[in-house]
Amino acid sequence: MRINGRAIIDGTDVTAAVRAIGPRAAVVIDVVRDSQPVTIRFLAGTYSRVRAQLRDVSAPTAKMRRIRAGLLRAPR
Amino acid sequence: MLLVLLLALQNSTPELYYSVTVPTDRSAYLVEVQITNPPSPSRLVIPNWAPGAYRLMDSWQNIRAVAAVSGAGDPLPVHQDSPISWVIDSKGNARITVRYTAGLRDSVQWRRPNNRWFLRASSGVVDGPRTFMYLDGWKQAPARVTFQVPQGWRIATGLVPTTIDSTIFAAPNYDVLIDSPTLLGHFLTYHFSAAGTPHRAVVDLGETRAYAPAVFVDMLRRISTTAIGIFGRAPYKDYTYIFVGGRGGGLEHLNSTTIGVTTETLARYPRGAEAVSAHEFFHAWNVKRIRPVELGPFDYEHEVRTVNLWWSEGVTDYYADVILARAGLDSPEDFAQGIATSIGNYRGNPARLRVSPERSSWTAWDSPAVNDSYVISYYLQGQLLGLLLDLAIRDSTDNQKSLDDAMRYLFAHYAGERGFTRDELVGAVDSATGGHDFTEFWRLYVSGTNEIPWNDYLRAAGWEVVFTNASTADALVKTSWCASTGAPSSTAPT
Numbered sequence: 001m002r003i004n005g006r007a008i009i010d011g012t013d014v015t016a017a018v019r020a021i022g023p024r025a026a027v028v029i030d031v032v033r034d035s036q037p038v039t040i041r042f043l044a045g046t047y048s049r050v051r052a053q054l055r056d057v058s059a060p061t062a063k064m065r066r067i068r069a070g071l072l073r074a075p076r
Numbered sequence: 077m078l079l080v081l082l083l084a085l086q087n088s089t090p091e092l093y094y095s096v097t098v099p100t101d102r103s104a105y106l107v108e109v110q111i112t113n114p115p116s117p118s119r120l121v122i123p124n125w126a127p128g129a130y131r132l133m134d135s136w137q138n139i140r141a142v143a144a145v146s147g148a149g150d151p152l153p154v155h156q157d158s159p160i161s162w163v164i165d166s167k168g169n170a171r172i173t174v175r176y177t178a179g180l181r182d183s184v185q186w187r188r189p190n191n192r193w194f195l196r197a198s199s200g201v202v203d204g205p206r207t208f209m210y211l212d213g214w215k216q217a218p219a220r221v222t223f224q225v226p227q228g229w230r231i232a233t234g235l236v237p238t239t240i241d242s243t244i245f246a247a248p249n250y251d252v253l254i255d256s257p258t259l260l261g262h263f264l265t266y267h268f269s270a271a272g273t274p275h276r277a278v279v280d281l282g283e284t285r286a287y288a289p290a291v292f293v294d295m296l297r298r299i300s301t302t303a304i305g306i307f308g309r310a311p312y313k314d315y316t317y318i319f320v321g322g323r324g325g326g327l328e329h330l331n332s333t334t335i336g337v338t339t340e341t342l343a344r345y346p347r348g349a350e351a352v353s354a355h356e357f358f359h360a361w362n363v364k365r366i367r368p369v370e371l372g373p374f375d376y377e378h379e380v381r382t383v384n385l386w387w388s389e390g391v392t393d394y395y396a397d398v399i400l401a402r403a404g405l406d407s408p409e410d411f412a413q414g415i416a417t418s419i420g421n422y423r424g425n426p427a428r429l430r431v432s433p434e435r436s437s438w439t440a441w442d443s444p445a446v447n448d449s450y451v452i453s454y455y456l457q458g459q460l461l462g463l464l465l466d467l468a469i470r471d472s473t474d475n476q477k478s479l480d481d482a483m484r485y486l487f488a489h490y491a492g493e494r495g496f497t498r499d500e501l502v503g504a505v506d507s508a509t510g511g512h513d514f515t516e517f518w519r520l521y522v523s524g525t526n527e528i529p530w531n532d533y534l535r536a537a538g539w540e541v542v543f544t545n546a547s548t549a550d551a552l553v554k555t556s557w558c559a560s561t562g563a564p565s566s567t568a569p570t
Contacts, residue, residue, distance in 0.1 A: 009340045048545045049424055052416045052419040056388045074306075
C-alpha cells in the first residue's frame with residue numbers, strides 16, 4: 001500500500017502520510033484488492049478537529065497534588 | 077449402591093480427545109475429535125463468535141470435509157442441521173471419531189501471520205473458536221488435545237501440558253480449551269518472573285532477527301509486575317504473551333494473549349507494543365475474571381449482549397495508561413497528553429450526546445444504523461469514565477480510596493462462577509469507596525448522554541481542560557474518488 005508514493009508498513013506511516021497532506025491537496029492511494037492493483041484518487045477535505053489540553057490549575061492544593069501523585073503511583 | 081450409580085454415571089460421561097495436525101501443504105489444520113461415550117445423536121458445533129471479539133465470524137465457512145467413523149472405522153451418517161452444526165448418528169458405538177479441516181479458503185490470507193489464526197511454512201496460530209467444535213450439551217466435559225507438528229516445531233499455549241515437553245495438553249472444559257490460542261512452529265522464547273509468578277513471551281518473527289530483546293522483555297516484566305501489584309496476586313499459575321509478526325491488535329485470554337505487531341515496528345521501537353500489551357494483560361483480571369454476568373458460560377451459537385463493555389474494554393484502556401505510567405514506561409506528561417487526546421477525540425464526536433456508553437456496549441454487534449449512524453467507541457467512553465471515577469473516588473475520600481479499590485472489590489466478589497450485573501457494578505463501586513453513591517453518575521454519564529463537566533472532575537488532580545478547534549485534513553473527510561479499475565469518480569464519504 002502507498003499513500004502519495006509513500007510505502008505504508010504500519011499505522012505510524014499512515015499518520016505521517018496524512019499529516020503531510022494539506023487541505024484540498026490531491027491524494028493518490030495504491031492498494032491491492034483481490035490480487036489486483038487499484039489506484040484511488042481524491043482530494044483531501046477538512047474538518048474542524050477539537051483539541052484538548054490539560055493545564056495545571058493556578059494554585060494547586062496539597063490534596064490536588066496528592067491525588068495526581070496517587071493516580072500514577074503503584075499501590076503500596 | 078450410590079458408588080455404583082456414580083461409577084455408572086461417570087462411565088457414561090462423554091470424553092473428548094482432540095488432535096490438530098499441521099499437514100505438509102499447510103492448506104488447513106486437520107482436526108480430529110475422538111468422543112468416548114458419545115450421546116446419540118451427537119451434535120458438534122463450531123462457535124459463531126469468539127469471546128473478546130464481539131461480532132459474528134462465520135466460522136462455518138472455514139470448516140470442510142466433515143466425516144465421522146465408528147471405533148471400528150465404519151462410516152457414520154453426518155448431516156448438517158445448521159450452518160455451524162453437524163449431527164452424527166453414533167449408532168450406539170462406545171467411541172466415534174469426527175474429522176474435518178479448519179482453515180481460511182483464501183490461501184494468501186491464510187498464510188499471512190496475524191494475531192488470530194494462520195498457518196504458513198514456518199509457524200501457525202491455532203485459534204480455538206475457529207478450530208475446535210464442541211459437543212452440544214457437554215461443553216463442561218474435560219478435554220485433551222494433541223498437536224501433531226512438523227519435526228523441529230515447538231508449541232506454546234496457556235493450556236496445561238500433560239508431561240514435560242508434551243505435545244498433549246489438557247483443559248478442564250471447552251471454554252478453557254478455546255480460550256488458549258496455541259503458537260506452533262519456530263519462535264523465540266523469553267522467560268521472566270513477575271511478582272514471583274512465571275511469565276514468558278514467545279515471539280514469532282518469521283525469518284527476522286530479534287530486536288533489542290532486553291528492552292522488550294523489560295517492558296513486559298514492568299507491565300506484568302505493575303498490574304499484579306494492583307490486585308496483590310496473579311490469578312493464574314503462569315502467563316504467556318504470544319507475539320506474531322503480523323498486523324496490529326491483540327486478544328485477551330485466560331492466561332495468555334495474542335498480539336500482532338509488525339517486525340518493522342519492533343525494529344524501530346522495541347516498546348512499540350506496550351499499550352496493547354498492557355491492555356491485554358489487564359484483561360487477565362478485567363473481563364477474563366471480573367466479568368459482566370452475560371459473558372460466561374458462553375452461548376457460542378448466538379450473539380451475547382451486555383451493557384457493560386465500556387467497563388470491560390474501556391476501563392481496561394484506562395488501566396493500560398495507568399499501568400504504563402506507574403511502571404515508568406510512560407512519563408506523567410505522556411499520561412496527561414494521552415488523556416487530553418482522548419478528551420479531545422470524545423469532545424469532537426457528536427455521537428457522545430446521542431449514544432451512551434451502555435448503548436454503545438449493547439449495540440456492539442449491530443450496524444451503526446441502529447444508532448442513526450452515530451458511532452462512538454465504548455473503549456473511548458470507558459477509558460474516560462474510568463478516569464472520572466478514579467478522580468471522583470479519590471476526591472471524595474481524600475485520596476484514601478481509588479478505582480483500584482473498586483477493582484479489588486470486584487475481583488473478590490465477581491470473579492468466580494457468576495459475573496456482575498449493571499446494578500451490582502454500581503453497588504461494587506459504592507461499596508469499595510466507603511459508601512459514596514454513584515447512582516447519579518451512572519444515570520448521567522453511563523446510561524445517559526449528558527455532557528461531561530470535565531473541570532468538575534479534573535480539578536481534583538489539579539488539572540483543567542482547554543478546548544481549541546483546528547481545521548485539519550483527515551481520512552474521514554468528504555472526497556471525490558475513483559479507482560483505476562473501477563467506475564468513474566463519484567462523490568462519497570470515505
